[in-house]
Amino acid sequence: MNSGTPLLAIDRLCKAYAGPVLDGIAFDLLAGEVHALVGENGAGKSTLSKIVAGLVQPDEGTMTLRGQPYAPHNKNGAERQGVRMVMQELNLIGNLTVAESVLLGNLPHRWGWIDWRELRDRARGIFERVGLTDIDPGCFVKSLGVGRQQLVEIAAVLARPCDVLILDEPTAALTAPEIERLFVEIAKLKAAGTAILYISHRMEEIQRISDRISVLRDGRLIATRPAAELSLDEIVRMMVGRELGEAIHRESVTAGPVALRVEGLRRGDAVRDVSFETRRGEILGFAGLMGSGRTETMRALFGADRADGGEIFLCDEEKPVRIRSPRDAVRRGIALLTENRKEEGLLLPLPIRANITFLCLGQLSRAGGWIRAATELAEATRWGNALSVRCHSYEQRVDELSGGNQQKVMIAKWLFRNCDVLIFDEPTRGIDVGAKFEIYQLLADLAAQGKAVIVVSSDLKELMALCDRIAVMSAGRVAATFRRGEWTQDKIMTAALSGYLNQ
Amino acid sequence: QRNDNSQSGTPGKPRVALVMKSLANEFFLTMESGARAHQKAHAAEYELLVNGIKDELDVSRQIDLVEQMIAQKVNAIVIAPADSKALVPVCKKAQQAGIVVVNIDNKFDDAVLGDSGLKLPFVGPDNRKGARAVGDLLAKKLKTGDQVAIVEGAPNAFNGLQRKAGFEDAMKAAGMNIVGSQSGYWETDKANPVVAAMLTEHPGLKALLCANDNMALGAVAALRAAGKQEQVLVVGYDGIGAVRQLLKEGNVLATADQHADQLAVFGIEYALEMLKTKSAPADRNTPVDVVSTP
Amino acid sequence: MNRTANSSARPLLRSFPTEYLGLTLALSALVGVFSLITDHFFSVTTFRTIANQIPSAVLVATAMTYLLVIAEIDLSVGSVLGFCSAVLGVAMTQWHWPLPLAVIGTIAAGLLCGAFNGLVSVHWRLPSFIVTLGMLEMARGAAHAVTRSQTQYIGSSVEAIAGTSICGLSLPFLLAMVIVVAAQLVLTRTVFGRYLVAIGTNAEAVRLSGIDPRPIKLAVFLLTGLLVALAAIIDTSRFQSANPNAGTGFELQAIAAAVIGGTSLMGGRGSVVPTLFGVLITAVLNTGLAAVGARDETKRLITGLVIIAAVILDQYRHRLGAKWKNS
Amino acid sequence: MNRTANSSARPLLRSFPTEYLGLTLALSALVGVFSLITDHFFSVTTFRTIANQIPSAVLVATAMTYLLVIAEIDLSVGSVLGFCSAVLGVAMTQWHWPLPLAVIGTIAAGLLCGAFNGLVSVHWRLPSFIVTLGMLEMARGAAHAVTRSQTQYIGSSVEAIAGTSICGLSLPFLLAMVIVVAAQLVLTRTVFGRYLVAIGTNAEAVRLSGIDPRPIKLAVFLLTGLLVALAAIIDTSRFQSANPNAGTGFELQAIAAAVIGGTSLMGGRGSVVPTLFGVLITAVLNTGLAAVGARDETKRLITGLVIIAAVILDQYRHRLGAKWKNS
Ligand SMILES: Nc1ncnc2c1ncn2[C@@H]1O[C@H](COP(=O)(O)OP(=O)(O)OP(=O)(O)O)[C@@H](O)[C@H]1O
Ligand SMILES: Nc1ncnc2c1ncn2[C@@H]1O[C@H](COP(=O)(O)OP(=O)(O)OP(=O)(O)O)[C@@H](O)[C@H]1O
């Protein structure tokens, strides 16, 4: 399988922004292999792939594609030579229909007039390849959830032939069935001789599909090895440069009083009738398929969207609380870490400092609202360091951070606010293994402090490792709730599908 | 039955449309009030429809207004054109539609009238003469060779150009030295910085001739700020209420009163006369009086 | 699960009810009110007059809609109209060019201004708001410089353009209607149109799809120059004279018309036919208020209120539309 | 990994070099050019004159900067200024109110307009561009209604405000400077200022953080009303008369000043001291061109070019600033 000359060879590639990001990277991609690229957040994976895809120009170094020098000036240049990439961040166009957005680069047309039937058929064909049979090509992109948007974007890239395919964390917002479909697709491409550069923080995926693994650390290539030779521990050790405490340390579960009880929450089609409760000191997980309504439930509960009906009780109180806006929710001690950090979470052009301290500025200011600059920086540094945000300085703009580090900034911001009920929607989306465990530990500690923690995640393994209970959502309802010990992966998947079967 | 009851000469009261320029200007507002008062006094004789444009720059809107008046089938249009050329074609259209048109305030360009074969009676002041008279009065207070400057109206405004020409006539005749002439766009706050700059640039300036009174107010403010009220004389034009105070206080030397309240009335009377007798009365220059420090 | 199962095809017709109903109602309401208040408003002549007055406003508002869709703006349309008008006037009266040549010259002047706006804002990545604000001053200065601030009376030699009429509707009106329909079709049904919406929604994503937004933006600025030049020609022909102050304040009118028609100032959302309604609403309002002979301050108050009321209505229409779709 | 940990403190002073250098250079260049061309430009009188002319523009531009920072805009500032001026004039001359009462009335009028703009655009989530466009018409109509379109001559009874001077600098100038510095400090160093920047950057993220952006936006509109009213009082006092047409075109000047000073029209970026530079540049340009006695069209051409040149320069300054940081 791994024979012949490399399809793509990279030599002594360097790139620096404020500081060096890539430092003398040299590796190669073979035709028909899946080459995994792993590394901590901010190690330089995305930067490297962007260079290959022509989106970023390297400072030094050369690339050769099929034996020819290769130096694409832009994405088009790369694509013309058969190099395509699925980006880590979503880049869809909300006001277009899904079909238009997917085929934007080459809309079918006659003399400039769009051929609608052709467009719809082609889009259907593309979606069918990745198993997205239930997406209507005519609906607007902005009406889709993040997971679906990501699938649409993957589908758009897979649809066109290429020799080198880069997938930068394609599965971060996907649930198991979609991932399976994607892997089938990858296998097909591999058989056809495509070289695939696969980036992910989910180690089990890496081990399952990759032929070779390259490990990046602080912009340097630590090693490239056949996947079969490496154990998970070894990979992680190379990535992080130290041993990782594998198990999450949790105090023995002594679920406290009820912290939050939701009854009959409804909102449109996405949330039909959701009831659950969560106790202090407990971590409650929310599993479910994509579009099962987990995100919408949390948004309605948080007051981000107006609920159509339902009641919310706090701390055993008799009377339901009225939560009509996020402001009400936060004042009552509920926090929501949104799944879409770019649009709904961060103040991208502002410094890390301002993002972390944003919710607690009152605490950091003198009378009259004058911010104590030194205290602010100290606090931001404290919380940033607690989550080991990787940056040059806390004055750096958040949009210069790697995806995982942006996520950490978001978490830091909410931890600083110190709410009683913490809802995390995909908290580890795009976070590296090392940091993931740090975050798990953090969530466990929060629970131990007597907070109620809700985790929505598409990564079932993660939920099973972390939670005391798992509520499984299906078609806008809680289909089942399992305690630790009661659940198995099969049981959860059955519950997740149940709502769609009898529809 | 609604549309067609007012051909000229039919029994109903004749409807006269007064189309003004710039209702944002005190001068024209006085004109309008005069007309409305006249209509009230002669309510049995005619109906009055007053319309105007935002400011004098909005010529196309005034043309639209005339077209709308034609569509409204008014019997007569009394117009103070915002532009002495651009409104000729549309007025011709009005006349062709059987509407009596009287030109007030700002005279249509003779060449253009000739070119389009249109004959309209004009009732209004001679701005150039008026400005000349104000200038002459100023010249008496100055010495030959003194530096003077003109604050013009909006460029392109016909009456502004006329007033400027009148000022120049007077100053040249008296042998003054015109060191500057810039536009103050008819407004106090636009004229003020222009005057202030001219004052510093020409420290020896002895007089400012402003093409309207609002700009004179701006000029006076600039003089006050520069502490040159004693040195520099100011004259204005229009005779608005505000400037009468300044005349009393001696901050403005003179202004011209064009009897705005009478202007439109004359025009309306002409129109009514024409409707009755089908004759075309001759042009008539209305008086312009110089008002000066009592 | 598919809440929005509408096909994207034929958005021109498909969306008629929700898209145009509110505007039609608003327009009818205005016409109704004025017909009741005044005697002579509701007549063929009135509507013909309006039809003959709006073409230039329609063309400029169409261009503005395109610009707003790509999240740009042009504050210089009024000044450029004045400049183009000045060029046409001077070419005919002073340089004694024949009409076709003068028209070509005028269009060239419009394209030039459009190219300047487009090139500067695209190349230096400057907000077009400020670039065209500069152009607003410059083009007006140029108009005055070319005409030496004097209105150019051209006479009947340009009358042919606006004077020709078919069934009582002037050539410019018919031209404007054709352009509106074409612009709407291009926006909704062609590749170019879809690129415009895409650029207005997320220019970075468009760039990442391998499409360079810059030439497309430039094209829209050029188109604006062209349409503004046409508007200038129409108005000059209608007035038989060229006034260097022509078009003052046009920019805000055009923006208001587009926004009343539901075009977003943030880009990515807008269409041309509703903009036409926006122009009609303003025109009917102006004509009606003139027919009533309202005092100037009343006119302004009402105009302001109608602008705000129209966009509030538009909001409710959107929410209503969303509800209908969901149920 | 945190290699450096710059303190964020004192952004007012820290950023001086890159932030203000370009603007200072541009300003000096303008002053230099005019000093060379004309005889009397470079004199204390000129600068004192400019200093006494700009306060109202500075106040309005400061308000506009705040609005642009939160990604809103106010096109009605000029009209509201005219309205406030009218209220002051009529209160003094017709209703014979004492000065303090009239001033309070004027401020109330300003706040009222600000409240209208703020409430309508915040409550119905309408773009402030269009709401304030409506207000532009309405406030001007109101100004004419109040004064019956007549300039109100007030005389020396209002002189006290603008006439008082300390070391040759008028009270309004000193007030304006205090307000600029205060506004800059509030923007950069207070919680309120931080919220403004955050709202301009990503209002949705702010809302989801549990901070309601609406009262904050409303506060900025009210502040704008207040500052515009102050500007009206200052100008009225300076001219000793109230003209209902006062402030025409102020909105674009204020926006231009803010943008020349590097404030973004997209929200989230802007500061007040550079806006002051923007106002100064425009004022020096106007005074200089008037001193030269340039023809009107030349003035417009140059003004347009300078606006565009200033923002292009600002672009380069940013890129340069970014480079310096990195090296
Ligand atoms: N435009 C930029 N300006 C400045 N620094 C940047 C820029 N883009 C990336 N960086 C820096 O480069 C480093 C590597 O980023 P990159 O996105 O390649 O990381 P990554 O390995 O993909 O991380 P993740 O797993 O979190 O996606 C980060 O420290 C980031 O701060
Ligand atoms: N078939 C579908 N077509 C279009 N949109 C859908 C579909 N299914 C779900 N959605 C969208 O998904 C959202 C509801 O899912 P929500 O985002 O709450 O799910 P989730 O379980 O959090 O999944 P995700 O992994 O996508 O975040 C709604 O906003 C809805 O618009």
Ligand SMILES: [Mg+2]
């Ligand atoms: Mg990455």
Ligand SMILES: [Mg+2]
């Ligand atoms: Mg979700």
